[in-house]
Amino acid sequence: MCCSVLPPLVALLLLQLAEVTDGHWEDYKYGRQDSEQPGKEHQCTWKCVLFTLQWPGGFCQSLNNQSLCKIPRSVNNWTIHGLWPLKSRGCCDCWPMFHSDVQELEAELTEHWPSLLKTKSSFQFWREEWRKHGACAACVEGFNSPLRYFQTCLKLRHQFDIHRLLDDAGITPSCDRPYKVEEVHSVLAPHLGDQLEIQCVTDDKDQEVWFQVKIGLSRNLTIGCEHHGNAKGDFAAGSNPVSYPSPGHPCRSGIPFYYLPINQQQPLRPCD
Ligand SMILES: *[C@@H]1O[C@H](CO)[C@@H](O)[C@H](O)[C@H]1NC(C)=O
Ligand SMILES: *[C@@H]1O[C@H](CO)[C@@H](O)[C@H](O)[C@H]1NC(C)=O
Ligand SMILES: *[C@@H]1O[C@H](CO)[C@@H](O)[C@H](O)[C@H]1NC(C)=O
Numbered sequence: 001m002c003c004s005v006l007p008p009l010v011a012l013l014l015l016q017l018a019e020v021t022d023g024h025w026e027d028y029k030y031g032r033q034d035s036e037q038p039g040k041e042h043q044c045t046w047k048c049v050l051f052t053l054q055w056p057g058g059f060c061q062s063l064n065n066q067s068l069c070k071i072p073r074s075v076n077n078w079t080i081h082g083l084w085p086l087k088s089r090g091c092c093d094c095w096p097m098f099h100s101d102v103q104e105l106e107a108e109l110t111e112h113w114p115s116l117l118k119t120k121s122s123f124q125f126w127r128e129e130w131r132k133h134g135a136c137a138a139c140v141e142g143f144n145s146p147l148r149y150f151q152t153c154l155k156l157r158h159q160f161d162i163h164r165l166l167d168d169a170g171i172t173p174s175c176d177r178p179y180k181v182e183e184v185h186s187v188l189a190p191h192l193g194d195q196l197e198i199q200c201v202t203d204d205k206d207q208e209v210w211f212q213v214k215i216g217l218s219r220n221l222t223i224g225c226e227h228h229g230n231a232k233g234d235f236a237a238g239s240n241p242v243s244y245p246s247p248g249h250p251c252r253s254g255i256p257f258y259y260l261p262i263n264q265q266q267p268l269r270p271c272d
Contacts, residue, residue: 044139046085048225051156051215054081057173057260058211059116060268061203062248070118071267072110078162080113081212082129083137083153086225091136097127101146109150112157116267126150140219152221160215165191171259175271178256179210188213193223200251208257212248 055078060069102109115125130146137143142152166172169187171179181198189196195216200208218225251257263270 046088046136047219048086049137049217049219049221050084050086051153051160051217052081052084052212053078053157053160053162053215054116054212055210055259055262056116056267057262057270058201058209058258061209062201062211063117064247066204066268068118069116069267071116071262071264072114073264074111075114075116075264076262077112078157078213079116080153080157082133083149083156084133085137088136091132093131093135095131095135095138095146097130097134097146099123102126102150105147105150105154108154112154113150142221156217156221160192162188162192162213166259173259173261175258175261178258180256181251181253184210184251184259193217195224198251199248200257201248208251208255210251210257210259 056071056075059071060066063069109126110122113122113126115122117125120128130149134143134146134149137149138145143149165187166184171184171187184198185196188198192213192215197214198210199212199214201211203209215223216225217223260270266272
């Protein structure tokens, strides 16, 4: 279901490789294959991924230091947090990512995958996600370069139009109207799968605030993933979004939560 190699990129990568002079470089022209790592042939262990989208209207509440958050003016929708292989052992720091790797996607990534932290540029965010998760996913064809990984994630973002699904069901951001996890789940699950996790944080007024959604996918990116053992528990445990401090939890049954509007001027207090 994925993308073809783009010839201009190949030329660009070759140029970059020419700059690597320590005699220890690998040829990433067509992406790295597992078999190129001696003794590590069977490292592509993951079967399932979590595709995680965040709601900027609730993101600030998920931070330990809430004054660190920002919402760029161009951002007014669900944005990508990352795509994370579960239980992957094929991960390494050995595949650096450069700005030029994703130059052609920059406008789209800036809109759909912005950093919401003042202390981190969007590129730093992308590079971190690549290093922690993308490089682990790269043993599968559709992910086996930074460009492909980010292209695939953008496609998924377009495929999962959460905003429209909710809007069609009358679930819209609001300062006053709380929602129940059951009603949101029943709207989204037919499109995003039963393993969908709707995540909340508790804000400083002890209100539950919706800030994130995790979607379980198979390696071939079909919705849902057959997972040995306890699928739900594994999905939750495997997520570990270390890139943002994120004390989120699954929104609790029976406890209403807020789907707050996005307010770029006052990201932390959108309703004041
Ligand atoms: C939170 O971030 C602000 C802005 O960077 C900083 O001035 C402040 O010291 C931080 N507070 C804590 C508790 O870390
Ligand atoms: C969010 O994006 C969807 C398409 O992905 C679009 O239909 C919708 O209007 C956007 N919402 C806002 C508030 O811009
Ligand atoms: C995708 O993978 C799942 C799980 O391995 C499998 O059941 C399904 O048939 C595959 N779908 C396609 C279109 O290949």
